Amino acid sequence: AQRVTQPEKLLSVFKGAPVELKCNYSYSGSPELFWYVQYSRQRLQLLLRHISRESIKGFTADLNKGETSFHLKKPFAQEEDSAMYYCALRGDSGGSNYKLTFGKGTLLTVNP
Amino acid sequence: DSGVTQTPKHLITATGQRVTLRCSPRSGDLSVYWYQQSLDQGLQFLIQYYNGEERAKGNILERFSAQQFPDLHSELNLSSLELGDSALYFCASSPTGGPGNTIYFGEGSWLTVV
Numbered sequence: 352a353q354r355v356t357q358p359e360k361l362l363s364v365f366k367g368a369p370v371e372l373k374c375n376y377s378y379s380g381s382p383e384l385f386w387y388v389q390y391s392r393q394r395l396q397l398l399l400r401h402i403s404r405e406s407i408k409g410f411t412a413d414l415n416k417g418e419t420s421f422h423l424k425k426p427f428a429q430e431e432d433s434a435m436y437y438c439a440l441r442g443d444s445g446g447s448n449y450k451l452t453f454g455k456g457t458l459l460t461v462n463p
Numbered sequence: 464d465s466g467v468t469q470t471p472k473h474l475i476t477a478t479g480q481r482v483t484l485r486c487s488p489r490s491g492d493l494s495v496y497w498y499q500q501s502l503d504q505g506l507q508f509l510i511q512y513y514n515g516e517e518r519a520k521g522n523i524l525e526r527f528s529a530q531q532f533p534d535l536h537s538e539l540n541l542s543s544l545e546l547g548d549s550a551l552y553f554c555a556s557s558p559t560g561g562p563g564n565t566i567y568f569g570e571g572s573w574l575t576v577v
Binding site for chain 1: 465467496505506508511518519521551553555560561562563565566567568569570571
């Protein structure tokens with residue numbers, strides 16, 4: 352079974368402070384991990400995927416298979432980063448494992 | 464703009480009624496997914512289609528059904544609606560639905576059941 356856990360429902364930081372949104376997963380195979388961002392209940396936008404190892408809007412995430420984590424980080428938070436962030440996992444063994452399983456999300460608020 | 468189009472954007476209906484949500488995937492994408500987003504349950508996977516065939520089924524109620532047509536658009540039918548069905552319903556698409564594909568989401572259809 353696939354499971355994604357985002358332990359923080361809410362995270363509040365000040366502008367310019369570092370931010371880390373935690374994501375842990377449970378999956379027996381080789382998963383693909385993603386971060387999606389949702390502004391004001393609009394559509395989900397892909398922020399990062401671990402296989403591309405790119406940095407979008409200053410965010411980075413590293414897949415740690417030992418700790419089964421895929422934490423999202425940004426060194427200096429901006430007010431426009433305020434949004435809901437979802438960690439998602441896709442399995443590798445076909446069928447229903449190819450769906451995206453989402454965590455419950457973390458609402459990030461960046462205060463001025 | 465993700466290229467995934469959903470209609471209607473907003474819908475208000477009464478309990479017991481039936482509604483149909485429509486989704487047009489990105490050009491060239493063969494796989495379509497439906498998700499339900501509610502405040503208490505978060506994002507729940509409902510069902511996935513690939514080139515007209517059902518590929519995976521999630522937490523979809525028996526009152527709900529979906530299909531993907533030959534032109535690849537998809538419809539989600541919700542019947543005998545209850546207050547608890549009020550949610551944001553997302554459609555998403557990807558090229559093949561397999562590994563390595565990015566999944567792109569539409570704007571969603573807001574359903575309010577009164």
